[in-house]
């Protein structure tokens with residue numbers, strides 16, 4: 311009889327694991343059942359802001375593989391609109407609720423893959439369930455928000471609460487839809503994934519786009535009229551709103567896992583080993599936004615909810631479930647985004663994190679350009695490097711610039727991953743031609759400046 315794998319969650323981590331396991335084990339050897347509470351599988355949540363803005367025109371473009379494709383091409387029994395409500399590790403069963411048809415099913419498993427993602431942090435304010443208030447986590451959330459933009463009377467004033475990268479991307483998307491947008495952030499700068507001296511450039515770019523940014527302002531509640539959101543209440547006064555996006559960050563979705571007795575780590579994510587096996591629980595695997603992972607620079611457990619990790623971790627789990635051998639090496643915190651044409655990249659530790667991890671370091675900011683200064687389209691690029699003192703090892707990097715900035719962070723990520731020093735980096739053989747870089751690439755300029763700072 312075939313062994314039975316049950317997957318909880320049908321997006322990046324869950325479907326990567328299911329697909330890898332299927333590639334290695336045929337239907338006679340492994341039966342795969344996936345429960346997904348939403349309508350979609352293998353969708354790109356990362357693409358939601360671009361669908362909201364209208365840049366991506368069709369929701370289906372965000373779905374890499376539909377439930378039908380998984381069923382027909384991969385022989386994976388995908389059950390959408392089924393929410394797993396209980397995991398029984400003793401009887402090795404899950405209980406799933408049919409969200410459309412009603413009723414519950416009880417399904418046995420030999421192997422369990424937990425990939426339930428993250429849940430948006432929800433504040434304890436009144437009226438967060440008023441019409442017009444949205445989180446943006448799943449494609450269903452995106453559909454609901456798109457629907458609201460087309461509901462009469464059409465919303466005109468949007469308030470985005472939280473200036474993380476999702477808040478920033480959503481603010482831009484709503485400006486592009488013609489709404490007047492206010493972004494409220496309790497810190498002094500949005501985009502806390504980079505240091506405040508770099509985030510300042512993001513604030514300026516967003517103001518240039520027409521976003522009313524209120525920093526250092528704390529939201530204390532929402533108000534509603536006739537069931538529709540009408541105001542965001544802050545310690546700096548009320549802000550009228552007929553659409554509110556809550557972008558307050560996410561936490562690992564682990565309630566079900568914790569109730570079943572799966573171990574959680576200090577970040578609240580599920581504890582897994584490098585093969586993505588849940589620590590100390592035979593036959594149970596987990597991956598994606600619901601787990602914690604190792605930061606390779608700080609050596610600390612971290613929760614970094616990004617699609618890039620969810621896909622890799624799901625793949626690793628699936629290879630192992632399929633009988634192969636793969637490991638996930640950990641993360642260094644590389645991430646990129648953009649605000650209109652301003653690109654933002656970061657990797658490694660910010661100053662605050664480097665300090666908290668006990669490193670002594672220097673940090674430098676180097677101004678340069680993306681192309682040779684005389685070449686059309688040359689624009690400013692700002693690179694920040696954080697290097698350990700006295701070794702010179704690169705600990706962190708941030709880049710902000712108008713074009714060709716974001717993916718330059720990958721050069722720095724590779725250097726950091728391989729424990730290069732800023733001195734080593736000054737000799738890197740990077741490509742140069744006037745349309746692509748000045749003769750001294752911004753990365754090399756910053757590395758030289760860091761070497762000087764270490765010597766000083």
Ligand SMILES: Cc1cc2nc3c(=O)[nH]c(=O)nc-3n(C[C@H](O)[C@H](O)[C@H](O)COP(=O)(O)OP(=O)(O)OC[C@H]3O[C@@H](n4cnc5c(N)ncnc54)[C@H](O)[C@@H]3O)c2cc1C
Pocket residue numbers: 318319320321322323324345346347348354355356357358359392393394395425426427428446447448476563566597598599600615616617618619620621646
């Ligand atoms: C707006 C937005 C933009 C983003 N942009 C980027 C980006 O540019 N780059 C990047 O790397 N990452 C980005 N991310 C993050 C990325 O989308 C996530 O890290 C990734 O989707 C995590 O994959 P996952 O499979 O772990 O979880 P999810 O994608 O959240 O999937 C979990 C699935 O489990 C389902 N589920 C949960 N509980 C149950 C249950 N009890 N029963 C059945 N099903 C359940 C959910 O419906 C969901 O479909 C973005 C996220 C958002 C929301």
